Amino acid sequence: MDAVSLRQTARVIAHSSSLSVRNTFAAVPWWLWLAQVLLTSFFAMAFFAYVADFAQNPEVTVAYVVLGNAIQAVAMVTLYSVANLPAIEKHVGTMPVLISSPTGLFTIFVGMSLFQIMAGFLTVAVSMGYAVYLFGLDLSAMHLSVMVVVIVLTSFSMAGLGMMIGAIGTYLRTGMIIASVVSYIGLVLCGVNFPVHYLPDWLQPISYGLPLTYAVEAARLAAEGATLTEVFPQLRMMLLLGVGMLVASYFMLKGFERMVRRKGAYEAF
Amino acid sequence: MSPPEDAPPIVVERLTKVFPGKRKRPDKTAVDDISFNVEKGEIFGLLGPNGAGKTTTIRMLTTMLIPTSGVAWVLGKDVTKEEVAIRKRINLVSGGERGLYYRLTGRQNLRFFSELYGIDPKTRDRRIEELLQLVDLTESADQRVEDYSRGMKQRIHIARSLVNDPEVLFLDEPTLGLDPEIAREIRALIRRMAGMGTTILLTTHYMFEAEELCDRIGIISEGRLVALGNSLELKDSVNNATVIHVETREDPYEAIETLEGMDGVIHVNSDRVPGRFIVRIQVDHGSDLLTEVNEAMRGLRVLRIGYDEPTLEDTYISLVSGHER
Amino acid sequence: MNVRASYAAFRQQMTHFLTDPQWIIPSLIAPFMFTMVVLMIYQDVDGPVVLQAVLGGGVLGMWGNTLYSSGWSISYDRYNGTLEPLMTSPTRLMDVVAGRSVWNTLIGLSNAVLVFVIAEIMFRTGVGLANPAEFFFILIMTLASLASIGLVFSAFFVLTRASSVLMSSLEFPIYVVSGAMFPITILPDWVIPVSYILAPSWGVDAMKIAALDGYEGIGLGIAGSLAVMLLLTAIYIIMARWLFKKIERNVRSYGTITRF
Numbered sequence: 056m057d058a059v060s061l062r063q064t065a066r067v068i069a070h071s072s073s074l075s076v077r078n079t080f081a082a083v084p085w086w087l088w089l090a091q092v093l094l095t096s097f098f099a100m101a102f103f104a105y106v107a108d109f110a111q112n113p114e115v116t117v118a119y120v121v122l123g124n125a126i127q128a129v130a131m132v133t134l135y136s137v138a139n140l141p142a143i144e145k146h147v148g149t150m151p152v153l154i155s156s157p158t159g160l161f162t163i164f165v166g167m168s169l170f171q172i173m174a175g176f177l178t179v180a181v182s183m184g185y186a187v188y189l190f191g192l193d194l195s196a197m198h199l200s201v202m203v204v205v206i207v208l209t210s211f212s213m214a215g216l217g218m219m220i221g222a223i224g225t226y227l228r229t230g231m232i233i234a235s236v237v238s239y240i241g242l243v244l245c246g247v248n249f250p251v252h253y254l255p256d257w258l259q260p261i262s263y264g265l266p267l268t269y270a271v272e273a274a275r276l277a278a279e280g281a282t283l284t285e286v287f288p289q290l291r292m293m294l295l296l297g298v299g300m301l302v303a304s305y306f307m308l309k310g311f312e313r314m315v316r317r318k319g320a321y322e323a324f
Numbered sequence: 325m326s327p328p329e330d331a332p333p334i335v336v337e338r339l340t341k342v343f344p345g346k347r348k349r350p351d352k353t354a355v356d357d358i359s360f361n362v363e364k365g366e367i368f369g370l371l372g373p374n375g376a377g378k379t380t381t382i383r384m385l386t387t388m389l390i391p392t393s394g395v396a397w398v399l400g401k402d403v404t405k406e407e408v409a410i411r412k413r414i415n416l417v418s419g420g421e422r423g424l425y426y427r428l429t430g431r432q433n434l435r436f437f438s439e440l441y442g443i444d445p446k447t448r449d450r451r452i453e454e455l456l457q458l459v460d461l462t463e464s465a466d467q468r469v470e471d472y473s474r475g476m477k478q479r480i481h482i483a484r485s486l487v488n489d490p491e492v493l494f495l496d497e498p499t500l501g502l503d504p505e506i507a508r509e510i511r512a513l514i515r516r517m518a519g520m521g522t523t524i525l526l527t528t529h530y531m532f533e534a535e536e537l538c539d540r541i542g543i544i545s546e547g548r549l550v551a552l553g554n555s556l557e558l559k560d561s562v563n564n565a566t567v568i569h570v571e572t573r574e575d576p577y578e579a580i581e582t583l584e585g586m587d588g589v590i591h592v593n594s595d596r597v598p599g600r601f602i603v604r605i606q607v608d609h610g611s612d613l614l615t616e617v618n619e620a621m622r623g624l625r626v627l628r629i630g631y632d633e634p635t636l637e638d639t640y641i642s643l644v645s646g647h648e649r
Numbered sequence: 650m651n652v653r654a655s656y657a658a659f660r661q662q663m664t665h666f667l668t669d670p671q672w673i674i675p676s677l678i679a680p681f682m683f684t685m686v687v688l689m690i691y692q693d694v695d696g697p698v699v700l701q702a703v704l705g706g707g708v709l710g711m712w713g714n715t716l717y718s719s720g721w722s723i724s725y726d727r728y729n730g731t732l733e734p735l736m737t738s739p740t741r742l743m744d745v746v747a748g749r750s751v752w753n754t755l756i757g758l759s760n761a762v763l764v765f766v767i768a769e770i771m772f773r774t775g776v777g778l779a780n781p782a783e784f785f786f787i788l789i790m791t792l793a794s795l796a797s798i799g800l801v802f803s804a805f806f807v808l809t810r811a812s813s814v815l816m817s818s819l820e821f822p823i824y825v826v827s828g829a830m831f832p833i834t835i836l837p838d839w840v841i842p843v844s845y846i847l848a849p850s851w852g853v854d855a856m857k858i859a860a861l862d863g864y865e866g867i868g869l870g871i872a873g874s875l876a877v878m879l880l881l882t883a884i885y886i887i888m889a890r891w892l893f894k895k896i897e898r899n900v901r902s903y904g905t906i907t908r909f
Contacts, residue, residue: 083814091818098821102830103686109831110690232674239682248686343904383904386737390901411739422730425661427668432661439657440738440745468668484734 067158071166079170092132092174096182097189099131100124103248104190115249119275121190123247125182126274129206129213130267133175135238137168137217141308142230150225154315160308164221168214175210196280204283205273208290212266212297219300222307226314241267266296327397333492333523334362334385339394341380354380356547357394362492362525362540367518369538370527373644377547378527382494385525386416398492412441415490417481417498426470430461430480433469434487441488448487455483459513475506482513493517495526499533511537531637541636545644558639568617569632570603573625579603582620588613593641600627606634606642650747654740658748662722666756677760679820680709684764685771687830703768704860705830708853710760711795712823718753719799720806720816722746736897743800743893750799754792784859787875791852794878797885798848804892828853832866848881 079088100121107120141164144150153163183202186192194202220237224230241247244258245267251259262268273281273289283290327335341355355377362368370378383389385396387407396403401410424433431452438448456462459479469477478498485493495514499507514537518524528534534541535555543551543558551558570576576594583605584592590606607613618629634642684706691702723746726732735745778784806815826833826844833844844850854866855874867874 087814091814094818095821098825102683102821102825105825105831105835106687106690109835110687112690115690235674235678239678242682243685243689249689253689341904380904388733388736388901389904390898408739411737414737416734416737418730418733423734425665425729425731427665428661432664436657436661437734437738440654440735440740442651442653442739 064158064162067162068166068169071163072169075167075170092178093181095131096128096178097185099128100182100185100190107248112249117190118186118192120248121186121192122274122278123271125179125186125192126206126209126271127241127245127247127267128178128182129175129209129270130238130241132178133168133171133210134213134217134220134241135234136171136174137164137214138220138224138234138237139231140164140167140217141221141225142234145225145230154312160225160312161218161305164218164308168218171217172210172214175213176206179206179209192278194278197278198280198282201277201281201283201286202274204290205270205277205286208293208297209266209270209274212270212293212300215297215300215304216266218304219307222304222311225308225311241265244268246271264296266293266300269293269296326402327400331397331400332361332363333399334360334368334525335395335397336360336381336385337395339381339384339396340392341377341384341389342392353547355384355391358542358544358547358549359394360542360549360552362523364523365518365521366539367514367524367526367537369534369541370525370544371529371531371534371541371640372527372544376544376644378544379496380547381544382416382496382525382527386414386494387411412488413490414492414494415485415488416494416496417485418496421474421477423481424469424477424484427468429466429468430456430472430476430483431465433480434484437484438487443487451487451489455486458486459483460509475502475509478502478506478510482510486517490522492523492525495524497527497529499528499530507533531635531640535636543640543643550643551639555636558643559634559636561639561643566607567632567634567638568605568607568614569628569630570605570617570621570626571628572601572603572621573599573627574601576601576603576621576624579620579624583617586613586616586620591638591642591645593638604632604638606638651740651744654744655748655751658745659752660748662749662752666752677710677713677763679824680706680713680760681764681767683709683824683830684768688768688771700861701857701864702830703765704853704857706764706768707761708791708827708829708849708856709824710764711754711757711792712827712829712849713820714753714757714760715750715795715799716802716816716820716823718756719746719750719796720802720819722749722753722799722803724806736900741893742897743804743889746800746803746893747796750796750803753799754796757795758788758792778860779862780859783871784856787852787855787859787871790875790878791849791856794848794852794882794885797882797889800889801885801892804889804896823847826850834867845877846881848878848885851875851878851881 083091103120103124104117107115107117141150141160144153153160156163183192183194187194216237217234220233221230224233227233244254244262245251245265246262247267251262251268254262269289269292273286273293276286276289337359338357339355339359340353340357343352343354345351358377358381360368370381372378380389384391384403385398387398387403387410390404398410399413403410425436428436434452434455435448438452443451453462456465459482461476461479461483464472464476469480472480482498485495498514499510502510511533514524514526526537538555540552540554541558542549551561553561575596580592580594580603583589583603588608590608592606593604595602595604605613605617614629614631618626621629684702687702687705688699691699723732723742726735735742802816802819824830826836826840827847828844828850833841833850836844851867851874854869855871855878857864858866858871858874869877
């Protein structure tokens with residue numbers, strides 16, 4: 056890629072990102088959007104906190120659950136929104152226009168997902184705040200820089216997963232539904248609300264194929280005072296999975312563009 | 325206050341609609357003090373550019389919008405206060421791809437809307453079959469609307485609008501975006517409905533459609549009714565204008581620029597058809613600018629040049645661009 | 650109330666749903682996943698607590714469907730361009746939404762059944778109800794109450810483009826205060842009144858008393874809880890009527906009918 060195409064790519068990413076922001080706030084005033092982020096993250100956490108409180112399971116305490124849900128909050132925001140991007144373009148009828156532009160779908164969706172990643176950071180930060188100040192999570196041993204790295208990589212890897220799910224969704228009519236399903240799967244499979252070893256043996260390999268599982272593990276270690284070196288294995292897996300899924304989404308979107316051009320089936324799927 | 329006993333089906337008096345401005349923008353006057361009547365069985369056309377106020381006017385008359393001031397009566401009932409009584413006896417076609425339940429069949433859509441109008445089951449079933457025949461959709465009645473072509477969707481819109489056998493029918497751009505053959509069928513249908521006694525108010529962009537269909541036309545621009553009458557009366561109203569008609573082989577864009585700045589020229593309108601360019605220059609009545617026009621066209625192959633009567637389109641452009649009131 | 654029009658709307662919603670049932674999945678996912686999580690957390694606990702979790706999951710399923718399907722009802726018409734022909738008809742919008750709410754609530758019931766069935770297969774919960782006949786009667790009453798609250802939701806959502814934001818903002822708060830998965834008595838004192846104004850919370854309470862041996866709940870017994878629920882339901886219907894009238898008038902004044 057030469058300097059000109061690099062500059063052009065950066066411009067498309069910047070403009071797609073700006074479009075995503077404007078789209079969001081054209082439909083919904085910023086304060087309502089923010090209120091939704093604040094309310095949803097609080098109540099999602101509160102639900103499981105009260106369940107844990109009622110269940111009195113010594114392994115699954117309120118603190119255990121709220122930390123998991125604080126990290127999982129990024130799935131609710133980043134993963135769901137990014138996974139839904141291609142489905143929304145198909146739904147509103149702009150997919151043919153995007154495909155017929157000289158810029159690939161991957162670049163456009165990377166740009167659009169930047170805002171969702173920022174929103175993910177905000178959601179996690181807010182959720183952590185709730186966990187500490189409202190639900191009594193003790194983070195006194197934590198190194199802040201380690202937790203920040205965990206959160207950044209969580210957002211990145213979830214965006215990668217979101218791009219891959221979104222790319223799968225372009226081939227199907229049910230893209231929006233798949234995004235919905237996947238964003239909740241983390242609740243069950245990724246050690247958010249109970250340890251992974253509670254799951255049947257045949258399900259656990261799936262857990263370890265999802266970046267959120269490593270994110271939650273890393274966050275739990277970081278909360279107990281782990282250093283970067285100590286959480287490195289989890290961080291490495293998140294990075295590998297995130298990059299791998301991003302690359303997979305690139306090729307899937309390219310494949311989709313080629314297939315649609317060959318068949319002329321823009322309104323299908 | 326109510327209209328007299330023998331009042332026409334549609335009576336509009338000084339109707340105005342102002343939309344409050346949002347986010348520090350000024351208020352928008354979408355319809356400004358318009359008055360007109362529509363007689364029983366008449367096809368009345370509202371002609372105007374985008375944003376002129378045609379759709380806002382129709383929405384007020386179909387009780388979907390409350391006027392800011394002025395009054396309107398449809399079938400003797402006040403559009404502001406007696407909306408339920410009006411809705412039982414009117415209907416509206418907005419057209420386009422939307423406005424139907426696409427996962428339901430054509431027949432199911434008709435049946436659903438019939439129920440909303442309280443049509444008794446026997447009449448409903450009979451009427452649905454008649455309407456499907458009228459719009460030539462009997463064979464496709466049990467297909468889902470999402471599988472219909474655009475023309476079929478428009479036809480089922482029209483069928484839907486007739487489920488309650490309305491006395492007044494409002495049509496908002498009924499042939500917009502349709503193939504010429506389908507559009508011709510829709511216009512024939514509209515004429516047939518008027519022939520059966522239905523009063524029709526339609527909005528359209530198409531001059532020839534207004535001229536062909538409408539008994540009278542109201543031209544609306546920036547919310548105001550700038551002209552009202554049949555097409556002959558409207559053309560006569562542009563009585564200070566003559567039209568010079570020119571056809572050239574090459575694009576006369578430079579000539580048009582010259583003519584637009586010339587004294588005595590009211591308006592220049594150009595169009596391109598296969599093989600030639602058509603320019604119609606409205607000049608002040610009495611101005612003899614034929615020589616000047618010829619001079620401006622120097623260097624171009626002129627296929628035809630001469631005086632012409634103003635068409636409805638000339639009248640419309642003249643009125644809407646504010647040169648004639 | 651225009652019963653014929655409501656029935657027509659019920660049929661329209663049913664047909665719409667049956668031609669493309671996949672759209673049930675988003676409102677089914679959260680309750681289903683939540684139930685699975687709760688059952689996993691409860692795995693060392695057995696008996697009535699587990700049944701309560703399954704019951705709770707079913708109730709969440711009904712809530713989720715009411716919120717999304719009824720909340721989306723009028724917004725869908727606005728998006729689809731069918732709000733205009735609906736509003737130019739002589740039938741009140743509320744009568745149309747009422748018919749659809751009834752269908753949506755019935756589908757919510759199927760959410761509940763699905764959650765029960767899957768919980769039984771995966772966790773062998775052994776759903777044994779203490780008083781089955783009473784339970785099913787209360788269930789029907791609770792469904793009617795949910796339908797009425799669906800009416801209120803759809804009235805609120807008709808005016809704004811932010812309806813999807815409002816809907817998703819309400820989802821989790823309702824899950825928390827509904828008393829579905831845990832007794833509302835463990836919530837902070839200031840939250841409990843919010844639970845009390847949700848009519849279905851009383852229905853849930855009555856269902857648990859009927860289903861679980863020895864469960865006391867809020868303390869009014871089945872009859873008391875049912876009475877409060879029915880009273881609140883009547884209030885919702887009155888509220889919905891008033892809201893729809895007000896909203897129709899506002900929409901006619903500001904012309905926001907076709908913004909989507």
